[in-house]
Amino acid sequence: MDEQLVDIFDEVIARNPGETEFHQAVREVLESLGPVVAKHPEYAHGEVIRRLCEPERQIIFRVPWMDDDARVQVNRGFRVEFNSALGPYKGGLRFHPSVYLGIVKFLGFEQIFKNSLTGLPIGGGKGGSDFDPKGRTDAEVMRFCQSFMTELYRHLGEYTDVPAGDIGVGGREIGYLFGQYKRITNRYESGVLTGKGLGWGGSQVRTEATGYGTVFFVREMLAASGSSFEGKKVVVSGSGNVAIFAIDKVHELGGTVVACSDSNGYVVDPAGIDLELLKQIKNGQRGRMTDYVQQRGGQAKHFEEGSIWDVPCDIALPCATQNELNGADAQTLASNGCEIVAEGANMPSTPDAIRIFGEAGMRFAPGKAVNAGGVATSALEMQQNASRDTWSFEYTEQRLSEIMTSIHHRCLVTADTYGAPGNYVAGANIAGFTQVAEAMLSQGVI
Ligand code: NDP
Numbered sequence: 001m002d003e004q005l006v007d008i009f010d011e012v013i014a015r016n017p018g019e020t021e022f023h024q025a026v027r028e029v030l031e032s033l034g035p036v037v038a039k040h041p042e043y044a045h046g047e048v049i050r051r052l053c054e055p056e057r058q059i060i061f062r063v064p065w066m067d068d069d070a071r072v073q074v075n076r077g078f079r080v081e082f083n084s085a086l087g088p089y090k091g092g093l094r095f096h097p098s099v100y101l102g103i104v105k106f107l108g109f110e111q112i113f114k115n116s117l118t119g120l121p122i123g124g125g126k127g128g129s130d131f132d133p134k135g136r137t138d139a140e141v142m143r144f145c146q147s148f149m150t151e152l153y154r155h156l157g158e159y160t161d162v163p164a165g166d167i168g169v170g171g172r173e174i175g176y177l178f179g180q181y182k183r184i185t186n187r188y189e190s191g192v193l194t195g196k197g198l199g200w201g202g203s204q205v206r207t208e209a210t211g212y213g214t215v216f217f218v219r220e221m222l223a224a225s226g227s228s229f230e231g232k233k234v235v236v237s238g239s240g241n242v243a244i245f246a247i248d249k250v251h252e253l254g255g256t257v258v259a260c261s262d263s264n265g266y267v268v269d270p271a272g273i274d275l276e277l278l279k280q281i282k283n284g285q286r287g288r289m290t291d292y293v294q295q296r297g298g299q300a301k302h303f304e305e306g307s308i309w310d311v312p313c314d315i316a317l318p319c320a321t322q323n324e325l326n327g328a329d330a331q332t333l334a335s336n337g338c339e340i341v342a343e344g345a346n347m348p349s350t351p352d353a354i355r356i357f358g359e360a361g362m363r364f365a366p367g368k369a370v371n372a373g374g375v376a377t378s379a380l381e382m383q384q385n386a387s388r389d390t391w392s393f394e395y396t397e398q399r400l401s402e403i404m405t406s407i408h409h410r411c412l413v414t415a416d417t418y419g420a421p422g423n424y425v426a427g428a429n430i431a432g433f434t435q436v437a438e439a440m441l442s443q444g445v446i
Helices: 003-015 020-030 034-039 041-045 048-052 101-117 138-155 171-185 206-224 241-252 275-284 289-296 327-335 351-359 373-386 393-417 424-442
Strands: 057-066 072-083 089-095 123-129 161-164 233-236 256-262 265-268 301-303 315-317 340-342 363-365
Touching: 003 020, 003 034, 003 048, 020 101, 020 351, 020 424, 034 041, 034 424, 041 048, 041 424, 048 424, 057 101, 057 138, 072 089, 072 101, 072 138, 072 161, 089 101, 089 171, 089 373, 101 123, 101 373, 101 393, 101 424, 123 138, 123 161, 138 171, 161 373, 206 241, 206 315, 206 340, 206 363, 206 373, 206 393, 233 241, 241 256, 241 275, 241 315, 256 289, 265 289, 275 289, 289 301, 327 351, 351 363, 363 424, 373 393, 393 424
Parallel strands: 089 123, 089 161, 233 256, 233 315, 315 340, 340 363
Antiparallel strands: 057 072, 072 123, 256 265, 265 301
16 A cells, blocks of 8 residues: 555544444555555645545434334434535445444445446445344334434435435335335425335336446456357356346346355356246245245255355356455355456455455456446436436436446556556546545535
């Protein structure tokens, strides 16, 4: 790391004790910025990087709610409004028991650069709760969402802060959150949340966008070396929103996804994952990957031990959660001849894993570039809401595809310009950063 940046990083650690995921996300960006500070002394003078590492606003609140047995439950809610240089804060809400301030901050920090890369006018933020929707009834999820929004609404607005979904927050939760916002404010402010239902302000392709966008990005990586998905064996971790639609698009483009997972283990299905069955189990039955194997039959097998990254593949798409792919996994992927790792999830690869990808000559692309299609399509949803218009599926998917091609191009051109040809991490961090830094300098010390 450049010497000027070491001080800033030390300060981040001292100021945010114990928030290891946030430290990891900041380190990864700062390690890329050496050539940028050398070329732009004005960034140091304006303390742009130091300011960027400190969220503009952090909100933490109590979320009390009543379960079905009339017992009072208490959770903690978060919203970190990280940076609004390019537009209103934009980023999802995560409901998972592992959520604490450090996770929300790492996600919010990543979101600044990701949103900048889309080329659309959105700032960075993220939120969530340690609430676990798993095993809860619809009525419990609704009461939780209503209580969460009863506090959060005062911080939101289509020009202020626009949340969306993430782990544990899908169409059902966005519906309950939007209903409560509307009730409290007495405003039908469609653009205040994205990921809405298609009949009431949602956008075509938003549900599919992160998974599809991930695969569009890899399509560009393959095309850059004269190749395509045709005949490629792919492993996708997770079986949630991002994973399901990544699998969908890989199959459409001629590849075969032979494995996917949930937090209890992974399934190998050599004939290719049966997407309709997977969707039915995950969305219809809210079931597990063990149910998939039981209902699929044939050669599909479930494994509780080991790692999904033991399954040989040409392309690996981690689409579950942070730090799910470690150094040992990276070594296995390399030994099995995997050529490309592209992150559908946020920060799924540990720093060790990323180092090993480089040493093994594999091509690696980070989440902030690869999975930016989700937030990009959220911004397209905001555009449609603002103009009270709805676009067709084909048109919206075309826009998403063009945005992903443009992000891929920007990463490679920027990496070249700053002396790191082919390095998607450097390209994504530098391209995302410079646009935000320029805007911050123009807007003064605020
Ligand atoms: P979902 O809740 O729909 O699915 C998450 C999947 O990951 C589930 O299969 C879940 O399994 C698995 N998972 C979660 N935590 C763990 C864990 N600790 N270990 C193993 N598996 C785990 O979330 P999404 O698909 O929306 O999000 C997945 C990733 O993509 C996250 O990193 C998210 O931040 C990122 N992302 C999502 C976007 C979106 O538009 N949804 C946009 C950009 C990034 P189980 O059911 O067992 O918990």
